[in-house]
Amino acid sequence: MHVAYLGRLIYNDEDVRKGVMAIINTDNLDDDDFDTVLSQDIDFSGTVSFEEPFLIRGNVSGDIDAKGLLVIDEEAVVNAGIRTSRVVIKGLVKGDVIASEKVELASTGRLEGDIVTPEISMENGCVFNGRCSMTVVKEANL
Numbered sequence: 165m166h167v168a169y170l171g172r173l174i175y176n177d178e179d180v181r182k183g184v185m186a187i188i189n190t191d192n193l194d195d196d197d198f199d200t201v202l203s204q205d206i207d208f209s210g211t212v213s214f215e216e217p218f219l220i221r222g223n224v225s226g227d228i229d230a231k232g233l234l235v236i237d238e239e240a241v242v243n244a245g246i247r248t249s250r251v252v253i254k255g256l257v258k259g260d261v262i263a264s265e266k267v268e269l270a271s272t273g274r275l276e277g278d279i280v281t282p283e284i285s286m287e288n289g290c291v292f293n294g295r296c297s298m299t300v301v302k303e304a305n306l
Contacts, residue, residue, distance in 0.1 A: 199232075204239055212244075220255075238272045245277075253290075260294075264301040 199216030202208060206222035217233040220240045228234065230248040240255035250265040253273035261267055263281040271289035279296040286292065 198235070202240075236273075238270075262301055 197217060198219040200214060201219045202222045202224065204221045207225075208222065209225045211227045211229060212218070212224060213229045214234075215231045217235070218230065219235045219237060220242060221237045223241045223243075225243045228242070228244050228246045228248065230246075232249060234246065234248045234251045236242055236251070236253050236255045236257060238254045242255070242257045243259060244257075245259045246257065246261045246263075248263055250268075251261060251263050252268045252270065253261075253275055254270040255272070256274045256276075258276045260277040261275065261279050261281070263279075265281070266283040266285065267279050267281045269275060269284075269286045269290040269292060271287040273287075274291040276293045278294040279292075280299055280301060281296075282298060282300050284296060284298065
């Protein structure tokens with residue numbers, strides 16, 4: 165069995181075939197765990213596309229179209245529609261979220277928009293204003 169370790173994400177051959185990805189602990193992620201980090205002093209407008217883990221600490225307006233893990237940090241403000249495999253929201257998101265694997269709302273997270281995902285996790289203290297549809301999202305539709 166082949167195991168690849170990327171930051172705090174663990175993949176093995178069987179899980180990859182099934183499309184499963186496990187996160188060890190999203191509370192202690194740092195910059196080294198991500199392929200790209202959008203820092204706090206950055207304001208970005210447009211379309212963000214990526215496949216590797218991506219951390220947003222700044223402000224994003226537009227669209228996020230991705231295949232990999234997206235983490236929106238506590239101080240981040242995102243005014244965008246999001247399409248990704250998995251997203252962890254610790255900051256503010258205004259826009260609809262479509263995730264083929266999972267949406268996680270941390271206790272500091274705020275989401276104003278609709279969610280479509282097969283799995284959702286919400287910690288006490290988070291704020292969610294919108295509708296949630298727990299449906300399987302085909303990876304090809306991302």
